[in-house]
Amino acid sequence: MGGQAQVVTFALDDLLARGEEVREVYVLHLSPADPRVRRALDQLADEFAGDRYGGRVCRFRPWVIRTRAGPPLVDIRDESDADQVWMEVYRLLGELKGQGRRLHLCIAGGRRIIGVLALSAAMLLFGHEDCVWHMYTPRAFLERARDGAILHARPEDGVRLIQVPMVPWGSYFPALRELTRATAGQVVAEGIRWLEEADRRRCEQVLERLTPRQREVLLAFAAGDTPQEVAERLHITLKTVDTHKTTILAECRNAWELPEGQHLSYHFLREKFGPLRHRLRR
Structure with a gap:
């Protein structure tokens, strides 16, 4: 006040x-x-x-x-x-x-x-x-x-x-609640670390359930490609890209426990997998 x-x-x-x-x-x-x-x-x-x-x-x-x-x-x-x-x-x-x-x-x-x-x-x-x-x-x-x-x-x-x-x-x-002596900046940094770790585990869970070709499509989206660019990069049709994308997003919905009514697009893949794509290739 x-x-x-x-x-x-x-x-x-x-x-x-x-x-x-x-x-x-x-x-x-x-x-x-x-x-x-x-x-x-x-x-x-x-x-x-x-x-x-x-x-x-x-x-x-x-x-x-x-x-x-x-x-x-x-x-x-x-x-x-x-x-x-x-x-x-x-x-x-x-x-x-x-x-x-x-x-x-x-x-x-x-x-x-x-x-x-x-x-x-x-x-x-x-x-x-x-x-x-x-x-x-x-x-x-x-x-x-x-x-x-x-x-x-x-x-x-x-x-x-x-x-x-x-x-x-x-x-x-x-x-996170144990950070009673941390500064505000340290708490925020620790929170981000926890969230990144949680996202990494979910990303790995999704990748484990995909075929090799679906993983290639996902990593192309993670790199920032549009559906058309993914098709050109992997030499497949746009329809095939869309089919793989639907499967990938369904696995993401399960991993992140998102409601059926929540719209997902390929932008979600860039947001979640993009920062981790170099580690996920290993």
């Missing part, structure tokens, strides 16, 4: 209206020495007076992001600050998930990079039961509500949460 208390109350009101049970609200923010942040925190403290919100038990938990030395972080000016934000967000989400909590992460307000880092941490720590949300607020109403002038939207104001599709990679690759 930056200086806009309403992003918290708008999101909470929407979740409660959906029937979600929310007992605690954590608000990540930079230094409260910023007058706008301080004012927003004071507004929220009033909304959650007595650990209640709208007649319900609900606790307000402001979470200030701190520097390595301890004082609150004033701004995110370089990679070191970004890494510190990553560590703080990861620590908070990790502690909450360690308690068995179901979490809703709303990315709205404050520095955009905090939202980006929070999303990357969520992809490692969240399970399928957790949700990430983006808040949509019509521009005209956004201006009227600015700086907490309006803390509760009516249905006709058009404010709503939109669930963000997210793959909880940590659920599929639990070892």
Whole structure:
């Protein structure tokens, strides 16, 4: 959160209206020495007076992001600050998930990079039961509500949460969750390594099920050839290329466990097999 208390109350009101049970609200923010942040925190403290919100038990938990030395972080000016934000967000989400909590992460307000880092941490720590949300607020109403002038939207104001599709990679690759001391860059690099390894295994699985000629067609597509170029390279007809392509994509659909309704084309082969084609030739 930056200086806009309403992003918290708008999101909470929407979740409660959906029937979600929310007992605690954590608000990540930079230094409260910023007058706008301080004012927003004071507004929220009033909304959650007595650990209640709208007649319900609900606790307000402001979470200030701190520097390595301890004082609150004033701004995110370089990679070191970004890494510190990553560590703080990861620590908070990790502690909450360690308690068995179901979490809703709303990315709205404050520095955009905090939202980006929070999303990357969520992809490692969240399970399928957790949700990430983006808040949509019509521009005209956004201006009227600015700086907490309006803390509760009516249905006709058009404010709503939109669930963000997210793959909880940590659920599929639990070892990624052990990177608690890594920087944001190291976590991203490790995630890419895991994904590349998973794709390599799937590529090898597909190749094992193909005939030698089908493998030649696949590797030609992986090199970036179009169907016509594959036909010319291998001295076969375009119809034969299409027949082989259909078989290859069917094997890919099985290996990647893709739904039948998802369209696949030869571009998929270049995307998945292209970076690995030199290793796959061995």
